[in-house]
Amino acid sequence: IKVSTSISAGLLSVSYPPSQGSFSNEAKPFIKPIINLLVQNNSPLLVNVYPYFGYIGDPVNIHLDYALFTSQRTVVQDGSFGYRNIFDAILDAHYSALEKEGGAKVNIVVSEPSDGNPPAASSGNAGTYYRNVISHVKSGQGTPRRPGRGIETYLFAMFEENQKPGAETERHFGLFFPNQQSKYGISFN
Template structure:
């Protein structure tokens, strides 16, 4: 059984050489981190205003938000709220930020001018860029330039620069202890990992057990994907896995260990389950997934037991202009009219 969809779990185990261990700085930005945040996607034409959305976060006691571009209305609405923020930089903007002056201007306009009234936590430089994408060559230079601009503003201790990746960077993910980056991914991700480790920043990872499940329903049980398996499904040495979320996350941790970055933290920057539009995409399954995820991430994984997993649910509202798959339009915890699809508590 492989944890990744069929398109990515056929890669054979590749030989790995260990890099020299990378020392972590002590500046990891973990103080006061809420376990649960919610992503605020806005690819829709029927959403509440940015101010209404921020107010809705406050009403629901949600202490962290992820946005995907420097939406000025959202940043303005976040002032003084103490909601911690992942600010995304769109993939289309990465090439321009390989120019240091452009990166400096970005930080001045979108971060310095709002800080400290807005509680920036991470800057995600790109989202789910694949090693073969044209933008891949720009990710690390843009990260370095954004970081240098934060240094110039003396904000590098408060705001960490990272990028959001997918588990498809793994060439093998089963069992979790055998997790390893693919040969295609290694030249792309290893320099990024070295950058993160040297600056005490976490790796951001988008983990969707839903997509793994629908990519391999023959070998992956629905309960394993929904946190409802009654017992251990995968025994990996001394570690027993009852859910696919832990197995995927620990596969990534194993891959980090094999490239000398055992101390690097992973923040789950997206995780969710659609309520309509495809296989196993039901309100009941979505409710089960989010409820169990919120409860589970307080406890860590077999590789990191007892350590809460900083996790961002995807997403606050349905986004009617997403696609191409119909399920992409049904990941919201709430409908655009702010009505919940199912009971949910964020603590």
């Protein structure tokens, strides 16, 4: 039996370029013992990866094709590593941060690779993102920093949380509507 916890990208003080990824000084006293426990028990760290929030937070520098896995070119060149999607860049920034804190052997499991809904992301774009993240993960190519390593990934969430309090965006991460109808017609085969 493994034990883990999930974290958000908000624990990183630096995420760009990915090789410079590091945890914030405020997070280090808390994350360091967690990393040590994960290393000792050969357990993964769960990371919530939200390209949507990166895109809406900086749409001038983070283009939609980079967030949706549709870029035909390298968008970020980080030394010998080239990034065509922000998903891999976020993961590798976390791997860099783990390495700096003694967690080079800790594997990352993506616990929430979610994309958002209007106005910044349409239903069509969200469907494109989900299809592309599934294809990317199934390819087994890994990330530029961890090539050829599978990326264990869990999609969040199965259903819309249409009655969740807070921001409207937070209610639209589901693959299915509350009535169990598929939003995107996604196949996992």
